Amino acid sequence: MAEPTDEVLLQHAIGNTPPSMYYFPNFITVEEEERILNKIPANKWISLSRRRLQAVPARLTASNTLVASTGLPDWLVKPVAERLDGLGVFKDAPHGTVNHCLINEYLPGQGITPHEDGATYHPVVATVSLGGSIVLDVTEKAALHRTDGASDGRKAWRILQEPCSLLVTTGSAYRDTLHGIADVEEDSVLNENTVANWSLLGDKEKLVANGERNERTMRVSLTYRDVLKVSNIGSKIFGKPKS
Numbered sequence: 001m002a003e004p005t006d007e008v009l010l011q012h013a014i015g016n017t018p019p020s021m022y023y024f025p026n027f028i029t030v031e032e033e034e035r036i037l038n039k040i041p042a043n044k045w046i047s048l049s050r051r052r053l054q055a056v057p058a059r060l061t062a063s064n065t066l067v068a069s070t071g072l073p074d075w076l077v078k079p080v081a082e083r084l085d086g087l088g089v090f091k092d093a094p095h096g097t098v099n100h101c102l103i104n105e106y107l108p109g110q111g112i113t114p115h116e117d118g119a120t121y122h123p124v125v126a127t128v129s130l131g132g133s134i135v136l137d138v139t140e141k142a143a144l145h146r147t148d149g150a151s152d153g154r155k156a157w158r159i160l161q162e163p164c165s166l167l168v169t170t171g172s173a174y175r176d177t178l179h180g181i182a183d184v185e186e187d188s189v190l191n192e193n194t195v196a197n198w199s200l201l202g203d204k205e206k207l208v209a210n211g212e213r214n215e216r217t218m219r220v221s222l223t224y225r226d227v228l229k230v231s232n233i234g235s236k237i238f239g240k241p242k243s
């Protein structure tokens, strides 16, 4: 994505975070959410110690190459990938659109260690959340490398991802921060002072009514990206078409 000049994106920019994170509540409808959840193949999960995942259309090779004979299936394209194209989120990506989706599932008490997504991808991630809400912790990367234990003014942000929402991470947020999810049963002290995207939330009343707490339930994330290195099996097997 180029500079965030697009008006629609600007309206969804998360204030006080590193520039270039955007939050869209209700990016898909509850019916669309349900349809996608029902389409996720039950027999393709890869179990990790603290979550399970699926890579579509394929896992990347050891050299971070996407080798696949097909693109993303229809249920991952309609409506989500099409809507991302409509927003122009991946218009500057080498392939002009997304070619990969990592599906993560978290049960209550599960999370993901702080990490960066790195140079395998064009530096834009679009995350659509399904099921329950979850807090994503975003932390300045450089400060994490300090080992002297000093209070170093390291900046951190909490982003609440509601079901049906879209979170777009790009630019310096992609480059200069780590993101992770705590392995807790409940996210607490969620209010306008602690949640970076508070003003953009779809349903803050629910949190207020629940004593500023979010009880974790099963949550699935669809993380769409453009993998930079792609090798097409079809052209390897059949050779390049003449002409």
Ligand SMILES: O=C(O)CCC(=O)C(=O)O
Pocket (backbone or CB within 6 Å): 102, 104, 112, 117, 127, 136, 179, 221, 223
């Ligand atoms: O589930 C999420 O929102 C984050 C997943 C993530 O960081 C990843 O797949 O790289």
Ligand SMILES: [Fe+2]
Pocket (backbone or CB within 6 Å): 115, 116, 117, 179
């Ligand atoms: Fe990630």
